[in-house]
Amino acid sequence: MSARTVMIAGGAGGMGIATALRFAAGGDRIVVADLEGPRLDEAKGRIxxxxxxxxxxxxxxxxxxxxxxAVEAAVAWGGGIDVLVNAAGVWLEGPSVQVSEQDWDRVLDINLKGAFFLTAAATPHLIASRGAVINIASDAGLVGNNGAAVYCASKGGLVLLSKALALELAPHGVRVNAVCPADVATPMIEYQATAYGDGDPEGYKRRLLSHYPQGDRARFIKAEEVAELIHFLCEPGSAPLTGAALPIDFGVTAGY
Known part of the structure; x- marks a missing residue:
């Protein structure tokens, strides 16, 4: 197979950079798209x-x-887009009565609106390459998380957006899937624990893991494990998979 052009939005974040490195290891060229700054420069260097x-x-x-x-820049550089990964995301938790309009807009704009419009802009190029789209959703897009209504709304919307786009683009040979991780060991989980842990970040993380069926053996998912699933979903061997919302969550969403 010739090298593909893989565009990763949020590519300087924890799951984004892990995904970029996985595709790079397979010989693909990478477009890492994120906020301008040192973190983006560091991601480019690592790739x-x-x-x-x-x-x-x-x-x-x-x-x-x-x-x-951003799509125009990617196409001008890489000649097209074969894979688009929407990995940009932010977390918000707390009582709904305390959520401001600005909070709502920020979470929905980053987690959902951006994925929609980036995919829309890339669609003609994905059709040309018969490519693939992966949206990184969440277990919170499959089941409700107490105290995270806005985040759940954004990720639940991303799951159904993935399904709707899969149906729309299937006649053109483009596949769209959502990957739904539970808690991943990335800087975001550290931010959550610091921002919402009431001064006890380690206790916050222990509370998260208490919901996992593994009990004392529970651990956070590795970003590289999510990246491996994403990479597989873009390979020829996964051709029948489109319109899926695939949990990677140690069974958290399987039930009680």
């Missing part, structure tokens, strides 16, 4: 160290024009 071609695109996924410009 380039694998020995693959990499383009960094600084953009704000909340902006529709910026989404379109």
């Amino acid at each position: 380039a160290a694998v020995g693959t071609e990499v383009l960094g695109v600084g953009f704000d996924i909340r902006s529709v024009p910026a989404c379109r410009e």
Whole structure:
């Protein structure tokens, strides 16, 4: 197989960089798209160290024009887009009565609106390549999380967006799937524990793991494990898989 152009939105984050490195290890060229700054520069350096071609695109996924410009930059550099991974995301928790309009807009714009408009901009190029889209949703897009209504709304919307787009794009040979991780060992989980742990971040993390069926053996998912699933879903051997919302959660969403 010739090298593909893989665009990863939120590519400088924990799951984004792990996914970029997995595709790079397979010889694909990478477009890492994220907010401009040192974190994006660091991600580019890590990907380039694998020995693959990499383009960094600084953009704000909340902006529709910026989404379109990011896709244009990716296509001008890579000649098209074969895989789009929407990995950008933010977390919010707390009582719904305390959520401001600005909170709502920020979470929905990053977690859902941006994924929609970035995919829409990339669709003609994905049709040309008969490519694949992976949206990183969450277990919170499959079941309700107490105290995280806005986040659940954004990720539940992303799951159904994936299914609807899968149906729309199937006649063109484009596959769309959602990957739904539970808690992943990334900087986001550390942010959650610090911001919402009431001064006890380790206790916060223990409370998260208490919901896992593994009991004392419970651990957080590795970003590399999520990346492996994403990579598989974009390979020819996964051709029948489209419109799926695949949990990778140690069984958290399987039931009680």
